[in-house]
Amino acid sequence: MKTRAAVAFEAGKPLEVTEVNLEGPKAGEVMVEIKATGICHTDEFTRSGADPEGIFPAILGHEGAGVVVEVGPGVKSLKKGDHVIPLYTPECRECDYCLNPKTNLCQAIRSTQGQGLMPDGTSRFTTLDGDPIKHYMGCSTFSNYTVLPEIAVAKVREDAPFDKICYIGCGVTTGIGAVINTAKVEIGSRCVVFGLGGIGLNVIQGLRLAGADQIVGVDLNPGKKAMAEKFGMTDFVNPSEIDGDLVAYLVNLTKGGADYSFDATGNVKVMRTALECAHKGWGESVIIGVAPAGAEIATRPFQLVTGRVWRGTAFGGARGRTDVPKIVDWYMEGKIEIDPMITHTMPLEQINHGFDLMHEGKSIRAVVTY
Numbered sequence: 417m418k419t420r421a422a423v424a425f426e427a428g429k430p431l432e433v434t435e436v437n438l439e440g441p442k443a444g445e446v447m448v449e450i451k452a453t454g455i456c457h458t459d460e461f462t463r464s465g466a467d468p469e470g471i472f473p474a475i476l477g478h479e480g481a482g483v484v485v486e487v488g489p490g491v492k493s494l495k496k497g498d499h500v501i502p503l504y505t506p507e508c509r510e511c512d513y514c515l516n517p518k519t520n521l522c523q524a525i526r527s528t529q530g531q532g533l534m535p536d537g538t539s540r541f542t543t544l545d546g547d548p549i550k551h552y553m554g555c556s557t558f559s560n561y562t563v564l565p566e567i568a569v570a571k572v573r574e575d576a577p578f579d580k581i582c583y584i585g586c587g588v589t590t591g592i593g594a595v596i597n598t599a600k601v602e603i604g605s606r607c608v609v610f611g612l613g614g615i616g617l618n619v620i621q622g623l624r625l626a627g628a629d630q631i632v633g634v635d636l637n638p639g640k641k642a643m644a645e646k647f648g649m650t651d652f653v654n655p656s657e658i659d660g661d662l663v664a665y666l667v668n669l670t671k672g673g674a675d676y677s678f679d680a681t682g683n684v685k686v687m688r689t690a691l692e693c694a695h696k697g698w699g700e701s702v703i704i705g706v707a708p709a710g711a712e713i714a715t716r717p718f719q720l721v722t723g724r725v726w727r728g729t730a731f732g733g734a735r736g737r738t739d740v741p742k743i744v745d746w747y748m749e750g751k752i753e754i755d756p757m758i759t760h761t762m763p764l765e766q767i768n769h770g771f772d773l774m775h776e777g778k779s780i781r782a783v784v785t786y
């Protein structure tokens with residue numbers, strides 16, 4: 417069949433909205449009509465050419481929601497008409513990783529996924545001239561229709577609005593999960609969040625849920641302050657307005673250092689600051705941001721010798737098929753908020769405008785609806 421998609425033909429170039437061919441689902445796969453997709457900074461990271469795993473041409477997008485329209489042979493857990501969220505971190509429930517409670521990083525299809533292919537080593541997308549187009553993060557939600565492995569699909573309730581719950585496919589789950597699953601923040605904690613974008617705001621919302629006493633937000637863009645306050649930020653710090661050492665300033669503000677700090681910028685210098693503002697003896701710093709090819713983190717080993725812990729999280733430590741439906745329930749029950757963070761909604765034809773808004777610091781989440 418043919419479908420409309422925004423194709424990344426070359427690194428650093430705008431996406432091209434065009435018709436492409438999509439083959440039907442093979443064994444263990446389903447076809448999903450994507451109804452809405454968010455634009456995450458990771459899509460921009462790959463579009464820009466900074467992603468060491470970036471492959472072109474590809475159909476990007478990994479923060480979607482939609483409806484199953486066809487199931488391939490052998491699919492057991494999904495049927496036509498199911499409402500679903502695609503998962504870039506699948507959950508096969510069988511691999512060594514899924515069987516180990518210490519991780520959510522199912523590896524069942526990671527190697528083909530990283531090559532932009534379905535688990536059988538082929539792509540379902542081609543141009544109208546028949547040239548191959550790669551999948552992205554196993555999702556390719558910047559296409560109106562896409563094909564996904566069954567293990568990379570979370571079934572969700574049918575009364576939840578697609579144009580809001582698409583955000584649970586990455587940003588909401590990553591931010592809240594970093595707090596609840598990865599850091600396991602305790603009531604009364606003092607915390608610092610670097611980067612108040614689509615991920616950082618959800619870290620803040622997670623910290624409020626977890627009962628943190630102090631939630632310091634750090635961002636170079638003062639325009640992010642009001643929204644972060646709405647979600648629970650208690651103190652705002654703009655590094656460009658601080659005289660002297662930012663680490664010392666934050667340690668003083670948190671009365672000795674953060675119990676937990678989070679990087680949601682992808683900047684390795686910020687990651688160092690986040691680690692070093694953590695409390696001596698017990699402070700933990702969680703890296704969420706994704707850094708460009710060649711970038712490396714550094715600190716003095718003494719920072720770790722003296723009790724700080726440096727760790728990272730992917731998809732907020734969530735096991736998608738199990739946890740994503742629960743997060744959709746939290747949203748529908750009013751336990752978490754999503755709507756105010758979706759600052760812009762647009763048709764696929766305007767997707768490049770969504771990327772511009774991210775660059776200009778004007779959006780939290782831009783969502784494309786089909």
Ligand code: NAD
Nearest residue numbers: 457458611612613614615635636680682704705706730731
């Ligand atoms: P975003 O563009 O919405 O937000 C980034 C924020 O960081 C912006 O508000 C920006 O002003 C701020 N910022 C940039 N440089 C800064 C600096 N030096 N100091 C302070 N603030 C600074 O991006 P997002 O969608 O929230 O994504 C954030 C990061 O998280 C990206 O690197 C993205 O790739 C990554 N990410 C990781 C995961 C994961 O599973 N680990 C999931 C989603 C996103």
Ligand code: AHE
Nearest residue numbers: 456458467468469505586706707730731
């Ligand atoms: N391809 C990049 C890595 C990108 C990365 O770390 N992705 C996160 C999800 S970001 C979602 O917005 C992730 O899930 N990582 C675990 C994994 O297996 O990719 C690179 O640097 O090579």
Ligand code: ZN
Nearest residue numbers: 456458586587
């Ligand atoms: Zn993302």
